Amino acid sequence: MSSFHRASQSLRTHARMWYLIDAKDQKVGRLATFVVKLLQGKTKPIYHPAADVGDFVVIVNTQDVVFTGKKWNDKLYRHHTGYPGGLKEIKAKDLHAKDPREVLRKAIYGMLAKNNLRYTFMRRLYLYKDKKHPYKNNITQELTGPCKPAKKLQDYTPAEIENYPYKNLF
Amino acid sequence: RGRAKNCFRVAIQRVEKGLQYAYRDRRTKKRDFRALWIQRINAATRAHGLAYSQFIKGIKLAGITLNRKMLSELAIHNADAFNQILNKAQEAL
Numbered sequence: 001m002s003s004f005h006r007a008s009q010s011l012r013t014h015a016r017m018w019y020l021i022d023a024k025d026q027k028v029g030r031l032a033t034f035v036v037k038l039l040q041g042k043t044k045p046i047y048h049p050a051a052d053v054g055d056f057v058v059i060v061n062t063q064d065v066v067f068t069g070k071k072w073n074d075k076l077y078r079h080h081t082g083y084p085g086g087l088k089e090i091k092a093k094d095l096h097a098k099d100p101r102e103v104l105r106k107a108i109y110g111m112l113a114k115n116n117l118r119y120t121f122m123r124r125l126y127l128y129k130d131k132k133h134p135y136k137n138n139i140t141q142e143l144t145g146p147c148k149p150a151k152k153l154q155d156y157t158p159a160e161i162e163n164y165p166y167k168n169l170f
Numbered sequence: 171r172g173r174a175k176n177c178f179r180v181a182i183q184r185v186e187k188g189l190q191y192a193y194r195d196r197r198t199k200k201r202d203f204r205a206l207w208i209q210r211i212n213a214a215t216r217a218h219g220l221a222y223s224q225f226i227k228g229i230k231l232a233g234i235t236l237n238r239k240m241l242s243e244l245a246i247h248n249a250d251a252f253n254q255i256l257n258k259a260q261e262a263l
Binding site for chain 2: 045
């Protein structure tokens with residue numbers, strides 16, 4: 001530990017990491033909880049809610065993010081403009097068509113603590129709808145998202161398809 | 171302006187309130203710090219794939235009686251010792 005004097009140790013511990021996450025086939029909510037932990041710095045043992053120990057997160061391929069069930073049609077994002085009769089509703093799929101980054105951004109924004117640090121954390125979040133991002137030189141680590149890709153029909157063996165218990169389910 | 175620091179009658183009320191808060195917070199301080207230590211230990215153990223709940227269970231089974239304050243301090247300053255404690259906990263599970 002000869003060259004690890006206090007200043008450089010502190011620099012290593014308190015440095016902000018840049019993480020790259022691929023959002024392809026990740027469920028929105030589960031990815032958002034994962035990202036929020038990184039942004040707040042809750043993965044670090046030096047965490048303190050008042051100190052700002054969060055990391056930078058770059059998310060690519062947000063256009064390929066997944067909602068389970070019928071949420072693309074059924075989930076409504078609502079806000080009120082303040083004027084009477086001004087309730088604006090937009091379906092998740094329409095919002096995604098307008099801006100593919102918004103769905104994930106809203107999810108993460110809603111999951112962060114509603115305090116003054118939320119703005120700071122959101123500024124450290126970079127969302128990109130496809131693979132291109134300008135932070136190639138900054139990224140320190142690439143992380144995989146929390147959701148495993150769903151098994152497709154081709155991946156099931158014929159024996160598994162035969163024995164799938166669909167006959168006496170109900 | 172600033173009557174709470176300039177006028178005796180208002181100031182004495184703020185002082186009383188301040189003393190009440192101090193009394194209450196001497197008790198909440200102990201809770202707050204324990205919560206912080208738990209969050210920090212959770213962060214350190216999850217980095218090695220073990221959740222805080224499992225870690226504490228393993229520690230109890232292994233017979234380590236370190237408290238959470240020391241565990242969190244170890245996790246920050248003395249990673250080698252913390253890793254050894256993690257290993258002992260994982261063995262005991």
